[in-house]
Amino acid sequence: MKTGGWDVQAGGLEFGLEAVLLTVAGGLVIVTIAARAARFSRRPRIGPFVMLVEGSLQILDRAVTAGPAWARRRIGALAFTGFWFVLVSHWLDLIPAITLQAPISDINVALALGVVALGVVHATAAKVVGARAYVRHWFSPVYLFPVKMIELVLRTITLGLRLFGVVFAGVVLVDLLMDLPPPAAVLPLAVWTVFDMVMAVVQAYIFAILTATYYNLALTNARGKARPAGQYTSAAREPAPESVRETAPIGAAS
Amino acid sequence: MTLHPAFLIPDATVLLEIVALLVLFTVLTRFVLPRLRAAADHRTNQVEAAQEQLAQATAEREASQREAARLITEARLEAQQILTDARSLRDLILADARERAHEEYASILARADRAAARRIPQPVGARHTKASPGERFFAATTRGR
Numbered sequence: 001m002k003t004g005g006w007d008v009q010a011g012g013l014e015f016g017l018e019a020v021l022l023t024v025a026g027g028l029v030i031v032t033i034a035a036r037a038a039r040f041s042r043r044p045r046i047g048p049f050v051m052l053v054e055g056s057l058q059i060l061d062r063a064v065t066a067g068p069a070w071a072r073r074r075i076g077a078l079a080f081t082g083f084w085f086v087l088v089s090h091w092l093d094l095i096p097a098i099t100l101q102a103p104i105s106d107i108n109v110a111l112a113l114g115v116v117a118l119g120v121v122h123a124t125a126a127k128v129v130g131a132r133a134y135v136r137h138w139f140s141p142v143y144l145f146p147v148k149m150i151e152l153v154l155r156t157i158t159l160g161l162r163l164f165g166v167v168f169a170g171v172v173l174v175d176l177l178m179d180l181p182p183p184a185a186v187l188p189l190a191v192w193t194v195f196d197m198v199m200a201v202v203q204a205y206i207f208a209i210l211t212a213t214y215y216n217l218a219l220t221n222a223r224g225k226a227r228p229a230g231q232y233t234s235a236a237r238e239p240a241p242e243s244v245r246e247t248a249p250i251g252a253a254s
Numbered sequence: 255m256t257l258h259p260a261f262l263i264p265d266a267t268v269l270l271e272i273v274a275l276l277v278l279f280t281v282l283t284r285f286v287l288p289r290l291r292a293a294a295d296h297r298t299n300q301v302e303a304a305q306e307q308l309a310q311a312t313a314e315r316e317a318s319q320r321e322a323a324r325l326i327t328e329a330r331l332e333a334q335q336i337l338t339d340a341r342s343l344r345d346l347i348l349a350d351a352r353e354r355a356h357e358e359y360a361s362i363l364a365r366a367d368r369a370a371a372r373r374i375p376q377p378v379g380a381r382h383t384k385a386s387p388g389e390r391f392f393a394a395t396t397r398g399r
Contacts, residue, residue, distance in 0.1 A: 013265070013269075019271065020270045020274060023271055031281055034282060035286050035289075042296075054293075077283040077287050078283075085278070107262060108268040112275055113271075
């Protein structure tokens with residue numbers, strides 16, 4: 001839902017500052033979490049907090065399989081940012097003492113998240129294969145260009161709208177439960193809160209994995225159109241190890 | 255719950271959100287995550303080095319166990335050989351001692367026979383009897399009874 005608070009007009013455009021401030025607050029929480037994890041991770045013995053943050057980064061790094069190391073690290077960082085932003089912004093409305101809206105329940109935040117994720121994904125893929133080759137692959141074949149554009153727009157929208165729908169439904173459900181008499185609302189609210197926390201983790205993981213998958217697909221498709229298979233440059237892809245090349249099926253390398 | 259009249263239609267806020275998220279992504283990518291990755295890589299290297307040391311120590315331990323087993327086997331064989339040699343030597347010593355004892359027995363008996371022969375007067379025709387000197391001495395002493 002749109003928060004509808006602190007709306008300001010500038011240049012004929014309307015901006016909802018509450019959602020922006022909540023996003024900034026969520027971002028500060030994520031930066032704090034990551035910075036503290038980075039600080040604590042230098043200690044000889046690390047705790048579960050550092051293991052959680054480091055583990056999420058390593059899992060998402062491993063989900064990115066295509067491209068050179070710098071690109072994999074960038075998309076891993078993007079997936080990490082998306083994962084923790086979705087998680088933190090989803091959990092912000094679970095703090096009972098503060099009546100905060102989850103930023104992700106604002107359609108603007110959800111769409112912005114999708115736009116940033118897909119934008120960074122395609123920018124990175126274009127940098128890996130070269131801008132000209134990347135643009136060319138959209139027109140190969142030409143008659144599929146509209147379909148590819150529709151696919152791009154739909155992926156961007158659905159990536160954000162999926163989160164928006166889930167969180168929005170949760171917020172609506174909580175508001176409906178709050179209309180019940182207090183004794184009858186306690187148990188459903190408690191159950192829903194636990195369910196919502198778990199669902200936030202699942203949604204965050206889905207978002208991050210989809211980001212990594214979209215990057216892998218974008219790079220694989222662009223490479224398939226830009227260069228014949230097996231003629232990747234060393235900057236774009238490290239050569240396969242001997243064992244892999246030897247065990248590849250006949251004709252796979254040509 | 256108060257819903258915005260157009261809660262499903264994005265407005266210009268999406269532009270600010272994009273900027274805010276890009277700033278968040280940039281801050282994390284440039285300043286925070288490299289430190290986290292460096293620490294994680296450092297720990298990974300430490301773990302790999304420790305695993306390598308463990309593998310090396312395991313190999314050394316197995317080599318030591320093999321060497322110890324070889325030494326024990328050799329020692330057992332050597333002990334078995336020593337035991338066999340000792341038994342052979344024992345048998346030799348025993349055989350030699352028995353032979354010497356027999357010789358000494360025969361020598362003592364011969365000396366005793368000679369001494370008995372000097373003391374007992376020889377009966378007539380006794381030279382041709384086949385009785386030993388002891389028997390002859392017994393026969394001589396009991397003849398008058």
